[in-house]
Amino acid sequence: MSPIHLLQLLIFSVCIYSFSVFTYLVFYYDLISSVLFNEVQSEYDFIIVGSGTAGSLIAHRIAKETNYTFIVLEAGGRGHPFHDIPAFGPLLHQSIFDWNYETVPQENACFAMEKAKCKLTQGKIFGGSSKLNNMVHVQGNISHYVEWFHGKYTKNYIEEQFNYMKSNIFHLSNIQYESNLSDAVLKAAEELNFNLLDKDFEIGFIKSLVTQNNGKRWTTSYNLETSKYVLTNVLVEKLLFNDSTCVGVQIHSPKKIKLFAKKGVIVSAGTFNSAKILQLSGIGPKTLLDSLDITVRKELPVGNNLQDHIGTGLDLVLFNNAQSVQMFDIMNPWNVFQYFFKGRGPLTTPGCEVVGFISTKNETTPDLQFMVLPVGISADRGSYLRKALRIKDSVWKKYFSQIFDKHSATFLTLLLHPKSKGEVRIQSSDPTVPPLIDPKYLSHKDDIRTIANGVLMTRKLIETESLKAIGAHINNLPFPGCENFEIFSHLYLECYIKHLTLTSYHPVGTCTMGLPDSNKSVVDTSFRVLGIDNLYVVDGSVLPTLPSGNINAAIAMMANIFFENNIKQRYSMNIKISCDKITFKELVQKVCPVR
Ligand SMILES: Cc1cc2nc3c(=O)[nH]c(=O)nc-3n(C[C@H](O)[C@H](O)[C@H](O)COP(=O)(O)OP(=O)(O)OC[C@H]3O[C@@H](n4cnc5c(N)ncnc54)[C@H](O)[C@@H]3O)c2cc1C
Ligand SMILES: *[C@@H]1O[C@H](CO)[C@@H](O)[C@H](O)[C@H]1NC(C)=O
Ligand SMILES: *[C@@H]1O[C@H](CO)[C@@H](O)[C@H](O)[C@H]1NC(C)=O
Ligand SMILES: *[C@@H]1O[C@H](CO)[C@@H](O)[C@H](O)[C@H]1NC(C)=O
Ligand SMILES: *[C@@H]1O[C@H](CO)[C@@H](O)[C@H](O)[C@H]1NC(C)=O
Ligand SMILES: *[C@@H]1O[C@H](CO)[C@@H](O)[C@H](O)[C@H]1NC(C)=O
Ligand SMILES: *[C@@H]1O[C@H](CO)[C@@H](O)[C@H](O)[C@H]1NC(C)=O
Numbered sequence: 001m002s003p004i005h006l007l008q009l010l011i012f013s014v015c016i017y018s019f020s021v022f023t024y025l026v027f028y029y030d031l032i033s034s035v036l037f038n039e040v041q042s043e044y045d046f047i048i049v050g051s052g053t054a055g056s057l058i059a060h061r062i063a064k065e066t067n068y069t070f071i072v073l074e075a076g077g078r079g080h081p082f083h084d085i086p087a088f089g090p091l092l093h094q095s096i097f098d099w100n101y102e103t104v105p106q107e108n109a110c111f112a113m114e115k116a117k118c119k120l121t122q123g124k125i126f127g128g129s130s131k132l133n134n135m136v137h138v139q140g141n142i143s144h145y146v147e148w149f150h151g152k153y154t155k156n157y158i159e160e161q162f163n164y165m166k167s168n169i170f171h172l173s174n175i176q177y178e179s180n181l182s183d184a185v186l187k188a189a190e191e192l193n194f195n196l197l198d199k200d201f202e203i204g205f206i207k208s209l210v211t212q213n214n215g216k217r218w219t220t221s222y223n224l225e226t227s228k229y230v231l232t233n234v235l236v237e238k239l240l241f242n243d244s245t246c247v248g249v250q251i252h253s254p255k256k257i258k259l260f261a262k263k264g265v266i267v268s269a270g271t272f273n274s275a276k277i278l279q280l281s282g283i284g285p286k287t288l289l290d291s292l293d294i295t296v297r298k299e300l301p302v303g304n305n306l307q308d309h310i311g312t313g314l315d316l317v318l319f320n321n322a323q324s325v326q327m328f329d330i331m332n333p334w335n336v337f338q339y340f341f342k343g344r345g346p347l348t349t350p351g352c353e354v355v356g357f358i359s360t361k362n363e364t365t366p367d368l369q370f371m372v373l374p375v376g377i378s379a380d381r382g383s384y385l386r387k388a389l390r391i392k393d394s395v396w397k398k399y400f401s402q403i404f405d406k407h408s409a410t411f412l413t414l415l416l417h418p419k420s421k422g423e424v425r426i427q428s429s430d431p432t433v434p435p436l437i438d439p440k441y442l443s444h445k446d447d448i449r450t451i452a453n454g455v456l457m458t459r460k461l462i463e464t465e466s467l468k469a470i471g472a473h474i475n476n477l478p479f480p481g482c483e484n485f486e487i488f489s490h491l492y493l494e495c496y497i498k499h500l501t502l503t504s505y506h507p508v509g510t511c512t513m514g515l516p517d518s519n520k521s522v523v524d525t526s527f528r529v530l531g532i533d534n535l536y537v538v539d540g541s542v543l544p545t546l547p548s549g550n551i552n553a554a555i556a557m558m559a560n561i562f563f564e565n566n567i568k569q570r571y572s573m574n575i576k577i578s579c580d581k582i583t584f585k586e587l588v589q590k591v592c593p594v595r
Helices: 003-037 053-065 086-092 142-148 155-168 180-191 270-280 286-291 327-331 333-342 385-389 393-398 445-462 465-469 490-499 552-576 584-589
Strands: 043-049 070-073 204-207 235-242 245-253 257-267 310-312 317-319 354-358 368-373 407-415 423-425 436-438 535-537
Touching (some): 003 327, 043 053, 043 245, 142 552, 155 552, 180 354, 180 368, 180 465, 235 257, 270 423, 310 445, 310 490, 368 445, 445 490
Parallel strands (some): 043 257
Antiparallel strands (some): 204 354, 245 257, 310 407, 317 407, 354 368, 368 407, 423 436
16 A cells, blocks of 8 residues: 555544544443433333334324324434434444344355355434435335235325325435536436436436435434434344234343333334344244244244345446545535535535436336445545445455555446345344344346346446546456456356445345235235234335335335324224214224223
8 A cells, every 4th residue: 555545544544433432422322311311101002113214204103193102112322413414324334323234154145245244234223224324215116016015005195195205204305415427427328318317217317316404314213202202222122912912022121121012013123123023022934933942923934035236336437536525525624514504515425426227128117226426435445434345355455455546436236126035034032143134145147147237337338428528437457256257248247246246235025015815925915914913014124025226215105104004094083983972883893992
């Protein structure tokens, strides 16, 4: 490493270290105050497990629109407003606010990472994974939502719900800071005859729409009055039952206690942890539960059908001049001022400036998504991002550290509808032990082919006049481990993708929604766990397939539909009926709330 790169590494490391110390202080402050000041009732109408995208949305609407009592139990702590600075998002990966999960060693993927394991970042913080995400908002193809519910809701209904969320719940905005790259990419797309979109699911390119409010990260947890309804640093171990009715939850830490729910428990712990909680509670594959001596309460395919949006393309595009935010821009006091007082400037960058949807088969339905990030992981000289992905030393030395003199960008090519499916399995009945996660990335050959065609499309984009004009060129360094193949041949690309496999952290499917008689379903189209009363799963895990785009909006939509149809409807039914003058028929139907 040259002296200047070494100096950069030193400065970045000091800054990142300071931020990490700050994060620990915030965490311990919240931990101590939650232990000292939290008040708990032993019984509520509803208990919500997890304060992520789904859990917070449901909680907010219950608080605002009903008089039900409820509590949100969150394993992570509360962050600080500094943690909402969009450009700092990556610094939460691998921090105390990340579950720090990883895949088991992959047979066909993640070879560039230590032990062939890919990191699977998920938020362990009030707000969940949306506190760590790239904020890109994509609504996707509405037909997919209709399919997930097997036609129970129409396209019109889903669209109405999106409109409701846009005007009442979400804060969306255009990106507040963009590099020269984003316009250049849009021009390049036009050169290749792609449309510039105003909707986000047809073939074409569009600048990112982001979940930001005044340049600051916005998540569904912002709508919620935190102190009143959310207990942080509370790890839920398992569910409690009376026969086949879920009656509450067992908390593991800070203290072993039971909390009860009269009307229902809503599990919104995210795709990995919801599966884990169900399995720990005896709901899952019989062979798994038997092997761990867990009594089977209900045999269901919990943990199967795991799918994720994966791809490649890190630092695949190089420039002679910087295109975007540099590490030093983020430290510049003027930019910090701009962020706090105007909600603009480089600190608002979500990372991804443009998204594109293409079909590698020349069809009208996209099978691949581009996420254009004007930075690469060589930018921080190895002080942080490299460690967050666990890139192997040898790969770092031979590939990424070779391009320090250039400026890199990342055109992620992500497979929208993977054919490879994996699984999540607990490995112990101890709730503090992480589950074994085997996504079986690239186990289906078609997935490799689609991503490879995406990389070739990246190359075409880079070779357009518009991108050449800003000095873009493809990174022609052979990837370590793939040197024997002719560069960009199909065999080379297969090797490259199997080595540099990247997830966009969109796991879904482990508690699949479906028809009650299908052996793939865990919940029905009303989010009810099959065969168990008063137990619901609402989060990414219920999506039976991936949407055609980033998944946060889809998860919020599921939570919104859950509230509308399971809670609001039930609530309005209860309050409309005056129980003083109840008819005999109503009494028989038990529509009155029991006092
Ligand atoms: C790095 C990253 C980048 C992403 N980028 C984007 C993007 O740009 N656009 C987009 O649309 N999507 C993006 N996503 C995906 C999206 O943010 C997530 O899919 C979404 O937030 C998941 O919501 P959820 O409600 O299913 O779960 P989560 O938000 O993960 O919430 C689950 C919550 O439950 C808590 N919990 C878990 N287990 C327990 C337990 N036992 N007891 C108590 N609490 C528990 C967790 O701590 C967490 O707070 C990204 C995700 C990541 C990780
Ligand atoms: C909730 O209860 C309060 C007082 O008990 C009442 O004034 C209010 O109208 C109720 N709200 C709803 C939405 O029912
Ligand atoms: C379990 O449910 C039955 C029937 O609803 C009820 O009689 C019993 O009291 C319940 N047991 C507990 C421990 O709540
Ligand atoms: C972006 O383009 C403008 C005008 O073309 C130029 O002045 C500026 O230097 C460019 N910025 C970067 C970071 O290259
Ligand atoms: C894609 O399909 C269109 C019409 O369906 C056709 O005109 C065009 O030539 C095709 N392009 C390629 C690259 O095959
Ligand atoms: C949307 O999804 C439906 C159902 O899968 C599909 O038929 C349609 O082609 C998709 N539309 C687009 C534009 O991708
Ligand atoms: C599920 O059902 C299908 C046919 O309906 C069958 O082929 C398959 O083996 C079943 N899977 C399991 C795990 O039972």
